[in-house]
Structures are given as structure tokens and as C-alpha cells.
Amino acid sequence: MPILLPYSIDALSEQDFHKLDYSVMALAFEVHNQLGRFYDEQIYKNKLMQKCHESGFETDCEVEIRLAHQDFSKRLFIDLLVNGSVYELKTIKSIQEPQRIQALNYVFATNTRHGKIINFRPPSVEHEFVSTTLDHGARTRFSIQDSRWVEHSVHALKLKNKMVDILYDWGAFFGMPLYEEALIHFFGGEQKVIQTIEIRNGSQLLGHQRFTCLSETEFFLVTAAKDDTRRYETHLNRLLLHTPFKHLYWINLNRSLIRFTTLENNYSVQNYSVP
Numbered sequence: 001m002p003i004l005l006p007y008s009i010d011a012l013s014e015q016d017f018h019k020l021d022y023s024v025m026a027l028a029f030e031v032h033n034q035l036g037r038f039y040d041e042q043i044y045k046n047k048l049m050q051k052c053h054e055s056g057f058e059t060d061c062e063v064e065i066r067l068a069h070q071d072f073s074k075r076l077f078i079d080l081l082v083n084g085s086v087y088e089l090k091t092i093k094s095i096q097e098p099q100r101i102q103a104l105n106y107v108f109a110t111n112t113r114h115g116k117i118i119n120f121r122p123p124s125v126e127h128e129f130v131s132t133t134l135d136h137g138a139r140t141r142f143s144i145q146d147s148r149w150v151e152h153s154v155h156a157l158k159l160k161n162k163m164v165d166i167l168y169d170w171g172a173f174f175g176m177p178l179y180e181e182a183l184i185h186f187f188g189g190e191q192k193v194i195q196t197i198e199i200r201n202g203s204q205l206l207g208h209q210r211f212t213c214l215s216e217t218e219f220f221l222v223t224a225a226k227d228d229t230r231r232y233e234t235h236l237n238r239l240l241l242h243t244p245f246k247h248l249y250w251i252n253l254n255r256s257l258i259r260f261t262t263l264e265n266n267y268s269v270q271n272y273s274v275p
Contacts, residue, residue: 139171
């Protein structure tokens with residue numbers, strides 16, 4: 001499995017994790033009471049790590065994990081690993097979806113089941129559990145739906161094959177940006193792939209927007225839409241309409257369902273005329 005950890009980590013049962021977390025949160029509340037809520041994240045991290053050590057817990061800070069696939073490597077850093085459990089510390093207004101995705105990435109990467117986000121910035125400590133029932137083996141058991149995938153170039157063939165290879169290596173369920181970053185790497189890196197494109201309505205220039213390009217006529221998009229993907233597709237077609245691209249290769253990651261779809265721009269010449 002090309003997820004590289006600094007040492008072996010044993011996943012705690014739900015009962016054992018909650019027992020651990022009861023003690024860790026008591027220490028987090030102590031830290032908040034002592035320091036208040038306006039320090040930087042690193043200050044709380046150092047103080048909570050100190051208290052965990054003093055309480056007899058095995059605690060490591062900034063634990064590095066590497067997600068690798070062929071010559072691509074992505075480094076992730078867990079704020080605190082307490083008795084093998086993930087703790088992500090924040091100093092933000094409130095916990096939002098990006099923080100939940102980040103913490104789950106770390107839970108998946110360590111092949112554990114439970115973790116916690118602790119936010120020290122609010123007047124009272126904000127905290128949320130993150131958890132999964134899926135181990136790495138379960139996350140590599142995904143299904144592919146590609147009945148509407150049409151490859152108009154060798155780039156499209158490479159894109160699909162590479163995505164599938166990465167999924168079998170890492171498993172599904174990681175945050176979408178990790179897969180997108182890997183794909184960008186394999187197509188030449190950001191400087192080559194991410195291009196700023198004119199958006200036009202006929203001869204009228206509306207502005208510029210960045211796209212992940214495979215060629216002058218093709219781009220790709222990785223999403224994680226989980227609800228009504230038909231409406232999502234409607235808006236992607238509108239996105240495609242006012243660009244010079246002929247094809248959009250859309251990869252949607254919906255938990256264990258991976259959908260590959262090709263969208264066609266049949267009006268690109270008409271809507272992209274330049275005076």
C-alpha cells in the first residue's frame with residue numbers, strides 16, 4: 001500500500017477511543033482555560049502535547065504521512081497523534097467541511113477508525129468526532145460507471161487509466177483535491193496543466209478563468225458531488241459552453257461509486273467567435 005507511515009499504528013476500538021478522548025478533551029479544556037482563545041494554533045498544539053505527555057499518553061506532533069503513486073508523492077502532517085489516534089487542532093471561527101475532510105484524510109491514511117477536530121478559537125472549545133467503518137481494503141472496493149465516457153484523445157485514455165490506478169493504490173474516499181493534484185502531476189505539473197482561458201459570449205469577452213487542461217480542446221474536472229448530479233451536470237455544460245474547449249472529461253467521486261463522463265461542447269465555435 002503506497003501510504004507511507006513513520007511507524008505502525010494500531011487502530012483503537014470505538015470504546016477505547018472514546019475512553020482516550022475523554023481524557024484528551026479534559027486536557028484541551030484545561031489548555032483553553034489557561035491560555036484563552038487568541039493564541040496561534042502552534043501554541044495550543046505545543047501545550048496540549050506537553051499535557052498529554054505528562055498524563056502518560058504516547059504523543060507525537062506533526063506526524064508525516066506520504067501518499068505515493070509512482071513518482072508522485074504528497075506529504076501530509078497530522079497535528080497530534082495520541083496513542084495512535086488522530087487529533088487535528090484549529091484556531092478558526094468554526095469547524096467547516098474542509099476541516100472534516102482533512103481530518104478524515106488522516107484517519108484514512110493511518111488506516112484507523114476515529115479522530116477528533118479541536119478548535120480553540122471560539123469562547124468555548126469546539127470539537128467534533130470524525131470516524132469511518134472502512135479500512136483500506138474496503139476503500140479499494142469501488143465500482144466504476146463509465147457508460148458515458150468517450151475518449152477523443154490518448155490524453156483521455158491516460159486520464160482514466162491513471163485515475164483508476166491511483167484509486168486502487170490509495171483507495172477511494174480521500175478528499176477530492178488529493179486525486180486532482182496527483183493527476184495534474186502526471187500530466188506535466190501545474191505550470192503545464194493549469195491554464196488561464198478566455199471566457200466569451202460570442203465576441204464579448206466576459207473574463208478569464210483557470211482550467212485543468214489536457215490540450216487546447218480538452219480539460220478535466222474532478223468533483224465529489226453526492227446529491228443530484230444531474231443538476232451538477234447541467235451547470236458543467238453551461239461552464240463548457242463559453243469556453244474554446246470541445247470536451248470536458250468529468251470524474252465524480254461519490255464515495256464508492258466512481259463515475260467517468262465526457263461532456264461535449266457542440267456550440268464552441270458559435271459561442272466563442274473572436275472579432
